[in-house]
Amino acid sequence: MTRSTFGPALQRGATVSVVVAIVLWCLAPFYWTVITSLKSANAIYYSPTTYLPEPIDLASWVKVxxxxxxxxxxxxxxxxxxxxxxxxxxxxxxxxxxxxxxxxxxxxxxxxxxxxxxxxxxxxxxxxxxxxxxxxxxxxxxxxxxxxxxxxxxxxxxxxxxxxxxxxxxxxxxxxxxxxxxxxxxxxxxxxxxxxxxxxxxxxxxxxxxxxxxxxxxxxxxxxxxxxxxxxxxxxxxxxxxxxxxxxxxxxxxxxxxxxxxxxxxxxxxxxxxxxxxxxxxx
Amino acid sequence: MTATAPHFEAPPVRAPRRSVQALLEARFAALLVAPAMAVIALVAFYPLGHALWLSLWKINLRFANTPWVFVGLGNYVDAITDDARWLNALRVTLTITFTSLLAEFVLGMIFALVMNQSFKGRALVRASVLIPWSLTTVVSARMWQVIYHASYGVFNRILVDIGLIDAYKPWIISPVFTIWAMIGADVWKTTPFVALLLTAGMQLIPGELYEAAAIDGATAWDRFWRITFPLLRPTMLVALLFRMIDVFRMLDLPFVLTGGGPGQATETLSLYTYRVIFTDLKFGGGSALAVLTFLMILGSAFIFIRVLGAPVAGAESER
Incomplete structure (x- = not known):
């Protein structure tokens, strides 16, 4: 009884988490490159690095x-x-x-x-x-x-x-x-x-x-x-x-x-x- | 497509007429195939022959008018018996090949098993999977340089944040980590290709097999190992073959990501050969190394196709 109601939900949960993991795996490095391109020079050379470009700086794009x-x-x-x-x-x-x-x-x-x-x-x-x-x-x-x-x-x-x-x-x-x-x-x-x-x-x-x-x-x-x-x-x-x-x-x-x-x-x-x-x- | 043949081939044709037909057809085919074959002959096979010829000489273009010295197979013997750097490159290349292929296939299989199911957002998954595949290797190498950076790389930050390491590591300038960091970058970029091929292969497996197995009470685990895995064998062999060819001749990634370093820790066969030819300007010795790389790829491909039976066009007659 429990198996038939609980099983599919569990399976769906597992699928969703694997799907999320796959999408993250594929996009994260590219996302990071976009973020880096939008950071100011100061922010790029700051350690530890920040996850978001604050503030967004288009200087790199303008130069390129x-x-x-x-x-x-x-x-x-x-x-x-x-x-x-x-x-x-x-x-x-x-x-x-x-x-x-x-x-x-x-x-x-x-x-x-x-x-x-x-x-x-x-x-x-x-x-x-x-x-x-x-x-x-x-x-x-x-x-x-x-x-x-x-x-x-x-x-x-x-x-x-x-x-x-x-x-x-x-x-x-x-x-x-x-x-x-x-x-x-x-x-x-x-x-x-x-x-x-x-x-x-x-x-x-x-x-x-x-x-x-x-x-x-x-x-x-x-x-x-x-x-x-x-x-x-x-x-x-x-x-x-x-x-x-x-x-x-x-x-x-x-x-x-x-x-x-x-x-x-x-x-x-x-x-x-x-x-x-x-x-x-x-x- | 298979059911259409009788309709057209049915009318009985007299023997001489058929042979004229066949001759005309063959002549037309030769005309269509010739341009592509001519380009391949001129830009691939002729240079390969030329490379074989160059590989028999000691040639140094560093100084003008240095005479060519004929050494026969000397360059090959030197490479195999006396060139520690070449042997190192071979070891590096084999390490990358085995590790990358293993990781790509395990991950690619997981991706494929997910992508083969129907769920909301499948198109999103397919689109994201195509992004790493479509990126230029050089671009991805540059991306990973930023990510792996020893002091302001996000890879270090994430690992510290989740508590896996307690201090930043110099991922791509350390003799220990660099090769694994590079394999990671390669696996990231190439897993999608493997996953897409495996998914396409899975879609050819008839659904009734799974239904029958489910009725017989087979678990998902059993169904994977008893149905999916064996029926996917031809697809896996083709995917393995093409990935093996690509990893074995890897050049762009180490060229840009690590420069083959630190020292020669990530110097692949292609990268070392490139340097012998264009840095040392040893066109003879370098050509011998290049031919050796090609022979090793050819040998492995032969095993895949003839021994393991990878179904590749050209390895079999008409289907």
């Missing part, structure tokens, strides 16, 4: 937002990530379509190659790429980031899109063939519009992956005007280079770099989860 080096870095990141996403989608979508829908010899080899690329540590090819790009005069050129960026986002692009293409109803393509459409027409006029949601989801995943890239950007971009946001944040010494580590400005820069991604993630969370898991978990 008006810092042209940082604006430039955000712009560089946006350009590189957009180019990588577009090129990777173009190459990846046709490749994924072939894998999902066509029968051809060597499909296993293609899949194995894609899998092998996903295992490459960036470090394994950094020395030859550096020598190559130096010879081609690509150091400090965005191409030096876009080329490896495209290559290393291709596996995720191909897996995710293959999963999406496989889930499209086959009848529509077949109807198009029956109506006399060529394979290219079918792909462009029938498949591409149907796959748009999948392509969009994949684009978000690729953009985030590319936005986060550090190793190649750190290595191939030596000029301050050419670095991307992650490199700028890693090397951030603040508006006033002589001062102590400017934790407030670093926190503001970290939040500023993250906001576009957080908005993207919150708006499209359902799609992102579906895209993230579709390549790896099979139904």
């Amino acid at each position: 937002v008006t810092l042209s080096r940082f604006q430039g870095a955000l712009m560089n990141s946006a350009i590189v990530a957009t180019c990588v996403t577009v090129v990777s989608l173009l190459l990846g979508s046709i490749c994924a379509y072939a894998i999902a829908r066509l029968r051809f010899p060597g499909k296993d080899i293609v899949l194995t190659i894609v899998l092998a690329v996903s295992m490459f540590p960036g470090i394994a090819i950094i020395s030859p790429l550096y020598l190559q790009f130096r010879d081609w005069d690509l150091i400090n050129n965005k191409l030096a980031l876009i080329l490896p960026g495209v290559t290393f986002t291709l596996p995720v692009c191909i897996w995710t899109l293959t999963a999406f293409f496989r889930d499209l109803p086959r009848e529509l393509e077949e109807a198009a063939y029956v109506d006399g459409a060529s394979r290219v027409q079918t792909f462009v006029q029938v498949i591409a519009p149907l796959a748009a949601p999948g392509v969009f989801t994949t684009a978000i995943l690729l953009f985030i992956a590319s936005w986060n890239e550090f190793l190649f950007a750190r290595t191939f971009m030596s000029k301050v005007e050419q670095v991307t946001a992650p490199v700028a944040i890693a090397q951030f010494e603040g508006a006033d280079i002589a001062a102590v580590t400017p934790w407030g400005e670093i926190s503001a820069a970290a939040v500023a770099t993250t906001i576009p991604l957080v908005i993207l993630v919150l708006v499209f969370q359902r799609r992102i989860v579906a895209g993230l898991t579709s390549g790896a978990v099979k139904g």
Whole structure:
């Protein structure tokens, strides 16, 4: 008797506390960064630290937002990530379509190659790429980031899109063939519009992956005007280079770099989860 | 999707026509696959071959015109037998890999078991879980530097407030704590990915199994170990494989959070290799270290796929 009335309540209580713990665990560090970015310099270097910014001080934000080096870095990141996403989608979508829908010899080899690329540590090819790009005069050129960026986002692009293409109803393509459409027409006029949601989801995943890239950007971009946001944040010494580590400005820069991604993630969370898991978990 | 095939494949086709069809289809497929494969060949495989070639030489770019000296496998032998710093990096990397994976999977499983239930606020949980996942590693490294700070970090303040420690600790500048602090930061960021994969895997398990088990009087504990865990094995293997690959080549986090220090306490294989190449400018020796890292990842992945049977695209034929 007691069990049936008490059990569910207890279980619900346990679930609620675990849920609260999970949300806290996920958000607390980010929350703390926001708080730090809103503190005055004095408050940041006060020990023990205070849990709230009292009073709220926007000085760090003003400094970071008006810092042209940082604006430039955000712009560089946006350009590189957009180019990588577009090129990777173009190459990846046709490749994924072939894998999902066509029968051809060597499909296993293609899949194995894609899998092998996903295992490459960036470090394994950094020395030859550096020598190559130096010879081609690509150091400090965005191409030096876009080329490896495209290559290393291709596996995720191909897996995710293959999963999406496989889930499209086959009848529509077949109807198009029956109506006399060529394979290219079918792909462009029938498949591409149907796959748009999948392509969009994949684009978000690729953009985030590319936005986060550090190793190649750190290595191939030596000029301050050419670095991307992650490199700028890693090397951030603040508006006033002589001062102590400017934790407030670093926190503001970290939040500023993250906001576009957080908005993207919150708006499209359902799609992102579906895209993230579709390549790896099979139904 | 599986039920659609007969409708279209049914009309009998004469043999020669079918082979022409197949040929056309294969030609079209080759056309579609070629651009991606060409980029991969040029920007991944050619450089890898080049790295193998470089790894056979002693190359020092510090001084212009230093001649390259061919040493064959000498760089590899030096690394394995004579490079204490490389062996240290290997030990650090293995420690991080085992600990991180274990923690991520235990926590990720708890997250997934919760997220797999229906309750109010599930969307909130999913949204919060995606935040650490979406953060740039460099950004999260900077965040944790502030949090772990020895004198004004909030981590110290919280631990003192709840009475776990009685004095502030230098979390990321101490030879004892730093590696664990770094693992904590990594686990924080990557647990969500594991949790999302495991949740997706759990949703594939038919609900009837649990209902039947409940009727038979199985406890929640039994249901987890007898149904969820075994049926989740393929998902877990895939998630473990991808996380293993990522942790084993970890570079950004130690690069920014600790610089590999104090001393070499958190210097991973990738970070040490990077320094040999770009600080010491030893492109030959560094390439050998990079190839060794790749081989170790390849070897572990082979075990996951071929021995344990992780169902990865490319490791199996058409489903």
